Amino acid sequence: MAAIRVDGLCKSYGAVRAVDGMDLTVDRGELFGFLGPNGAGKTTTIRALTGQVRPDSGTIRVLETDPTVDPLETRRRVGILPERGSPPSFLTPSEYLAFVGRIRDLEPDVVADRTERWADRLGFRSKLETLHTDLSRGQQQKVMIAQAFIHEPDVVLIDEPLANLDPLVQEQVKRFLLAYAADDNAIFVSTHNIDVAEAICSRVGIVADGRLVAERVPEADDEPLLETFLEYVGDADPRDVPARDRLDQ
């Protein structure tokens, strides 16, 4: 049974067809890249996968649960790293991760143990008792990565995983994501960074105008992903459009 299955998903906002007949499947063990230009429908699809957006039509199953029927159960079982998410400014990483652990039904000593492991892995141990408001954007992103994985979910949905991280931490996070997916979990990574997709994803779906227009296995394909991307998406080079510079939202 697929970890994520989407069939014929459609969602419009007024006259804008944000998602228009999306079909995709992600199996356990896969690090699936959802690659598309600005406005292609990536975030709307992720929001539908987590039950935050109600589709107009189509079916979705995440770990065999329908997020439109049971969004709370879906959110309990998956990890979510939203693109613009940031931890509450008035809490410290320790307090926030303890809070997330409680919501996820984890024992306090398990949360404390995992908090320390994540703080060591991503290098924010010295900031565990500092209010988020006094942390840099990259340090906050590390805390957000920790909260997405703290309950060791079978499926993790990530919007732009490496935004705001320095190159060393990017490398650590890439390695972690690869190992985590290989351990019979499914990771769904939405990005418009073609280098990230090519470097870490076992399979890449190219999304344009609200639907999947091509799928590639970077390791097995001769054609560079950039070529395929341009073939389907036009002549905008996604390397020219870093997330923080986008103006269209």
Ligand SMILES: Nc1ncnc2c1ncn2[C@@H]1O[C@H](COP(=O)(O)OP(=O)(O)OP(=O)(O)O)[C@@H](O)[C@H]1O
């Ligand atoms: N709440 C909303 N109300 C109206 N239109 C919306 C809303 N959310 C998204 N859209 C529109 O739907 C389309 C798809 O948006 P979406 O955010 O899903 O794209 P995306 O692929 O995530 O883009 P980006 O890479 O820029 O984040 C866009 O045209 C966008 O303007």
